[in-house]
Amino acid sequence: MKTEVYNEIMKVIHSYTGSNVDPRRNCTTLLQERFPDIPHYTLSSIYSLDYQRRMKRNHQRHARAAKDLYRRYNEIIQTTNKPGALLQISDQIDLSPSLLARMILDQHYERQAEDGDPAATKSAITKLMKDTTLIKDSRLAYEIYLCILHDDQYGPITDTIKHSLGQEYELRLLRKIQELNLPFRDEELMRKHGYDKTPDVKLEVPIAVDGFIVNWIESKALFGDEEGHKTYMKEQYLSYWNRFGPGLVIYWFGYLDYLEQFSDKKLIIREDFPSDITFMDPKSIKPTLIT
Structure with missing residues (x-):
């Protein structure tokens, strides 16, 4: 926007x-x-x-x-x-x-x-x-x-609605990833393995979106404004980047068009699941012999 x-x-x-x-x-x-x-x-x-x-x-x-x-x-x-x-x-x-x-x-x-x-x-x-x-x-x-x-x-009613909405869009993200047959670990599985701060999806094999490498995806069922994005960067996204490398954030309800300047090449932002995806073939990666 x-x-x-x-x-x-x-x-x-x-x-x-x-x-x-x-x-x-x-x-x-x-x-x-x-x-x-x-x-x-x-x-x-x-x-x-x-x-x-x-x-x-x-x-x-x-x-x-x-x-x-x-x-x-x-x-x-x-x-x-x-x-x-x-x-x-x-x-x-x-x-x-x-x-x-x-x-x-x-x-x-x-x-x-x-x-x-x-x-x-x-x-x-x-x-x-x-x-x-x-x-x-x-x-x-x-x-x-x-x-x-x-x-x-x-209040209680609003909290329930927001929680339900968040889950709905997380499920939408998971369905899309499953349709593409992308191997991944979700938030629940990662917490079982001891991670305290986890994205919604950690890709087992990275993808490239418009040439940008994506290792994890975070779903936000809200509008991405400057104050909210900076808070999420500090409290969530930087932790994901430190652990897993660059990732993708989806603000399903849109976002301010200048927000990516705050991302410092640590993540990209979209308002829907991207269509321009390049898939990595692990079989094509040749092992490096260390002497």
């Missing part, structure tokens, strides 16, 4: 004023209207990445005011029986409903612990977020449930 197009998309995202209470006011719907030639999944991924980063910054700021937010929540539910108190607050402070819900749940059980009840651990809070029927306070349980239901970027 050209930088100019990406910048126009970001302008629309940053000028968007939506609402968690009204799901019809959806940013990805607006993006589809403005950029009809760009696939929906690409626009959704660009929006999702920007939203998550913004929410992480906001969460750090609002976490320091968790007690005040819990007090505000209680003031609202004492004055009205209308559900959606937490959604209302999340709109006002520009924080993901699920992130706010977890914060309020933490505060609620802290108060319970002060009254003599057992303190809730992080894993216990996570379990309550996944199954709100376990929350004894019925009003709070419903408020938390509404937050999870209306949050399409964070």
Whole structure:
């Protein structure tokens, strides 16, 4: 994707004023209207990445005011029986409903612990977020449930969808490799052999893509932007290159066209499985006699 197009998309995202209470006011719907030639999944991924980063910054700021937010929540539910108190607050402070819900749940059980009840651990809070029927306070349980239901970027439902999407595209990659009869080891097999950081696929016999040698392939079911790519380079790709040599990264939902300049010939980037492949014939390699 050209930088100019990406910048126009970001302008629309940053000028968007939506609402968690009204799901019809959806940013990805607006993006589809403005950029009809760009696939929906690409626009959704660009929006999702920007939203998550913004929410992480906001969460750090609002976490320091968790007690005040819990007090505000209680003031609202004492004055009205209308559900959606937490959604209302999340709109006002520009924080993901699920992130706010977890914060309020933490505060609620802290108060319970002060009254003599057992303190809730992080894993216990996570379990309550996944199954709100376990929350004894019925009003709070419903408020938390509404937050999870209306949050399409964070929370248990979103985590499940993203995990499923990642697996779907990994399977698509594996099917393509199997169709080409390429010998390989997948991530699970490599971990069994003691590798801690592993690509999705390690080719047993390298291939060449447009003249570039590829020893491993990583599948990313998202859009490749500069911040994300630099983070992956630092945390994943450089480790793969150190162990296995150069490789291929597939950003299935597209990527910024200038990203390869950050790769320093350690990897190449594509948005689909490449078609221009040169296969190596191991039988053609003559052994070298060392004297």
